[in-house]
Amino acid sequence: MCRGLSLDRPGEVRRRLWNLGRLVLSGKVGGFQYSSAFLEPLWQRHRARLRGHDVINCYQVYPDSVLGDAAIAKWFYIDATMTQVFDDQYSAKLPPAIKAKAIAREAKGYAVARGIVCHSHWAARSVCEDYGIDPAKVHVVVPGANLPVAKTREFLAREAAAAPHESGPLRLAFVGRYWDRKGLDRLLAAIRIAQARGGTFALRVIGCEREGLPADLQDVPGVEWCGSIEKRAEAERFLETVHWAEMGCLLSRHEFGGMVQREFAALGLVALGPDVCGAPDHAGPGALLVGPEETPEAIAAHLLEMAKRGEAYHRLRAAAYARREEALWSSAMARVAAIVEAG
Numbered sequence: 634m635c636r637g638l639s640l641d642r643p644g645e646v647r648r649r650l651w652n653l654g655r656l657v658l659s660g661k662v663g664g665f666q667y668s669s670a671f672l673e674p675l676w677q678r679h680r681a682r683l684r685g686h687d688v689i690n691c692y693q694v695y696p697d698s699v700l701g702d703a704a705i706a707k708w709f710y711i712d713a714t715m716t717q718v719f720d721d722q723y724s725a726k727l728p729p730a731i732k733a734k735a736i737a738r739e740a741k742g743y744a745v746a747r748g749i750v751c752h753s754h755w756a757a758r759s760v761c762e763d764y765g766i767d768p769a770k771v772h773v774v775v776p777g778a779n780l781p782v783a784k785t786r787e788f789l790a791r792e793a794a795a796a797p798h799e800s801g802p803l804r805l806a807f808v809g810r811y812w813d814r815k816g817l818d819r820l821l822a823a824i825r826i827a828q829a830r831g832g833t834f835a836l837r838v839i840g841c842e843r844e845g846l847p848a849d850l851q852d853v854p855g856v857e858w859c860g861s862i863e864k865r866a867e868a869e870r871f872l873e874t875v876h877w878a879e880m881g882c883l884l885s886r887h888e889f890g891g892m893v894q895r896e897f898a899a900l901g902l903v904a905l906g907p908d909v910c911g912a913p914d915h916a917g918p919g920a921l922l923v924g925p926e927e928t929p930e931a932i933a934a935h936l937l938e939m940a941k942r943g944e945a946y947h948r949l950r951a952a953a954y955a956r957r958e959e960a961l962w963s964s965a966m967a968r969v970a971a972i973v974e975a976g
Contacts, residue, residue: 709746755910917960
């Protein structure tokens with residue numbers, strides 16, 4: 634991305650990077666995407682028009698030709714360093730030599746960059762500690778919700794926040810495709826425990842199919858399985874489905890950030906979020922954080938407390954609703970642009 638960034642299109646860039654990332658996670662590519670043979674052709678057709686501009690790379694590596702071109706002011710905007718990616722149990726098991734070459738290329742890029750903007754303080758610490766980069770060059774800007782900004786603003790202007798009920802089921806939403814990594818099993822187990830203790834809950838699950846869950850978690854009372862909803866093509870449906878909730882839930886065991894937390898924050902929801910890696914920065918001001926070691930019994934206690942709609946619930950709700958604009962991409966990109974302008 635260059636100066637003149639569109640404030641309503643970063644999600645498209647992220648999807649392209651995610652498609653590339655899925656190849657890495659699948660293990661079907663042996664590190665080719667980090668090599669000169671891959672990077673040079675990818676950048677070559679754009680290099681001439683990049684000269685004289687600030688370029689923000691949402692990937693951790695540049696090709697050598699760009700690294701050596703002093704006419705291109707190089708920046709990064711990353712969710713994690715490769716050291717963190719390669720340490721992730723869910724990532725590809727690449728040979729050590731390939732990892733070392735990729736990290737060396739990454740380190741060279743950080744050294745010559747004007748600045749490195751990170752999605753979280755967790756990622757920023759790795760840039761400084763693992764790569765020896767001066768903290769003055771490292772910044773943190775939490776990304777925005779992967780929702781169309783104009784449509785989300787229009788929706789929120791039209792729809793009042795879903796009012797909490799004084800009694801009745803606490804309305805919950807879960808969004809994610811990978812139930813094990815995202816902790817849907819932890820949430821369902823906790824709901825079942827909380828129900829046995831007298832709590833009532835209504836949960837909408839978006840992204841995961843009921844049949845993919847363990848058999849003992851497929852029939853928890855109060856769960857509505859909504860299937861997949863494309864956030865951009867079906868934005869109105871997604872917004873309505875999630876906005877119905879009083880509380881958004883993500884209980885990941887490992888999470889670089891958790892973009893759905895930005896969506897919960899943009900809609901002003903109270904949230905139950907994961908206290909792991911870079912996720913706390915993404916959680917927003919209305920979040921209650923849960924560590925990966927917390928048991929379903931402990932999570933059930935959190936749910937029962939929120940179901941009371943007492944002081945703690947209303948405090949989190951007020952904070953989330955007051956700052957929901959900060960969770961949009963327009964806010965994030967304005968902050969990134971200010972950093973680049975100052976640099």
